[in-house]
Amino acid sequence: AQTVTQSQPEMSVQEAETVTLSCTYDTSESDYYLFWYKQPPSRQMILVIRQEAYKQQNATENRFSVNFQKAAKSFSLKISDSQLGDAAMYFCAETMSYQLTFGKGTKLSVIP
């Protein structure tokens, strides 16, 4: 069974600064997908960014980028120019088909 580990239960960042959230996963498959989801207090799950394992290039979406290290099975999320609206729970997830496996999440606080 796949497992996803987020080793930082809580993180904080100053507004306008950069923060990196860590994620490691364990899969024996060679082809899979990785995701970062944001869950604000409203509890809505919002897709932040996705990465296909067969792609070498790290995915980016505006202020959000990933550092994908396939050999190390590491998938960290970098948030640049942090904004107050970035405060939320962030979940890392992995799937090779349809069954998403989530980590336990990292609670990100943004300090004004």
Add this chain to the structure above:
Amino acid sequence: NAGVMQNPRHLVRRRGQEARLRCSPMKGHSHVYWYRQLPEEGLKFMVYLQKENIIDESGMPKERFSAEFPKEGPSILRIQQVVRGDSAAYFCASSVIRDAEQFFGPGTRLTVL
């Protein structure tokens, strides 16, 4: 273009009652997935359905839980004889084809008294 709809958003039940959670997928999506989020945990997969078919229910508890996705109408997750341990947020997601991106609904928070 409405997203995934779930209702009710909040549901309170007493121990032993039944809970029915509804999910209407995005327009054009025929694949539905249910996930459960216990307090302080990530989401865990429960079941995957296509219209009128259960494809994978490997994450469903063996007793008291059932799911359906009829030809017409929303997908239903049914929990019979609820217990306090069923208190959680239940999320539905849908996709246009099996391995495509899943879009999540806002969730139903079930509280069992």
